[in-house]
Amino acid sequence: MKDFFPKPDSPHIRRTSAAWQHPVYTESQMNAITIAHRSARTTSDRVALTLVRILRFGLDLATGYKHDKAVALSKKDPKFANQKYGMSERKYMIRNIFLESVAGVPGMVAGMCRHLRSMRLMRRDNGWMETLLEESYNERMHLLIFLKMAEPGLFMRVMVMAAQGVFFNAFFLGYLMSPKTAHRFVGYLEEEATLTYTREIADMDAGKLPKWVGMRAPDIAIDYYKMEEGKQTMRDVLLHIRADEAKHREVNHTLANLDQNEDPNPFVSTFTNPEKPHPGKGIEHLKPTGWEREDCI
Numbered sequence: 001m002k003d004f005f006p007k008p009d010s011p012h013i014r015r016t017s018a019a020w021q022h023p024v025y026t027e028s029q030m031n032a033i034t035i036a037h038r039s040a041r042t043t044s045d046r047v048a049l050t051l052v053r054i055l056r057f058g059l060d061l062a063t064g065y066k067h068d069k070a071v072a073l074s075k076k077d078p079k080f081a082n083q084k085y086g087m088s089e090r091k092y093m094i095r096n097i098f099l100e101s102v103a104g105v106p107g108m109v110a111g112m113c114r115h116l117r118s119m120r121l122m123r124r125d126n127g128w129m130e131t132l133l134e135e136s137y138n139e140r141m142h143l144l145i146f147l148k149m150a151e152p153g154l155f156m157r158v159m160v161m162a163a164q165g166v167f168f169n170a171f172f173l174g175y176l177m178s179p180k181t182a183h184r185f186v187g188y189l190e191e192e193a194t195l196t197y198t199r200e201i202a203d204m205d206a207g208k209l210p211k212w213v214g215m216r217a218p219d220i221a222i223d224y225y226k227m228e229e230g231k232q233t234m235r236d237v238l239l240h241i242r243a244d245e246a247k248h249r250e251v252n253h254t255l256a257n258l259d260q261n262e263d264p265n266p267f268v269s270t271f272t273n274p275e276k277p278h279p280g281k282g283i284e285h286l287k288p289t290g291w292e293r294e295d296c297i
């Protein structure tokens with residue numbers, strides 16, 4: 001681990017804290033995260049799912065991640081399979097950094113679109129914007145955490161810049177055309193993110209990523225997640241990040257179920273019956289496939 005971000009020269013400032021405080025996740029909540037898939041019910045859902053599948057295929061190709069083939073081959077020839085398809089710490093880190101550098105785009109674009117729309121049409125936003133911007137902030141924190149463990153080279157930096165240039169504009173146009181499809185798309189993307197981190201944790205537990213075992217979490221992660229003493233390892237970081245991805249999955253699938261013009265954001269609302277489980281900031285009542293409109297609005 002190295003000091004990737006040099007301290008700024010600011011003698012008057014002691015500390016700059018995070019604008020958005022991260023909710024505290026308990027260990028049992030994080031262990032309860034499961035992979036999930038919301039079935040595509042409408043044409044808009046199917047468009048979103050197809051786009052995510054195409055992107056996943058492209059990314060797997062680019063980062064040498066071939067889970068299905070690896071599983072098939074490992075049944076026949078485990079040693080060769082590991083040589084050919086095994087994910088090392090390095091390969092995972094490349095994938096994580098690239099993914100996270102892109103993952104922070106949709107929330108910012110969606111938040112921006114709703115901000116501008118609210119002013120343009122002189123309408124209330126009903127509380128969506130903050131959740132969307134907070135999501136992009138959270139994704140950027142994931143990136144900063146990983147950057148404490150690896151320093152991308154020139155090729156990676158160029159790839160990240162190119163990807164951002166294309167993805168920002170594509171998502172922006174997509175959001176203008178159909179915000180519902182755009183949120184569904186992010187919901188499906190986050191299904192994939194939850195899956196990838198679940199595999200990463202499983203590979204670590206299976207002893208395939210020995211360099212990460214017992215590794216101390218970067219300070220930036222300990223501060224941001226308020227990680228308890230004794231639970232400040234790389235595995236704990238991955239548990240937190242996976243839980244965040246599952247949260248984004250829930251938020252975006254839910255937002256895709258809502259009326260984009262009228263409905264308030266249930267994740268920042270107070271409910272008439274607070275006893276009944278409802279959407280909120282934390283992950284205590286996490287719904288992997290999102291809340292249906294009838295159940296929360």
Ligand SMILES: [Fe+2]
Pocket residue numbers: 100103138139142193241245
């Ligand atoms: Fe992320």
Ligand SMILES: [Fe+2]
Pocket residue numbers: 103139190193244245248
């Ligand atoms: Fe995410």
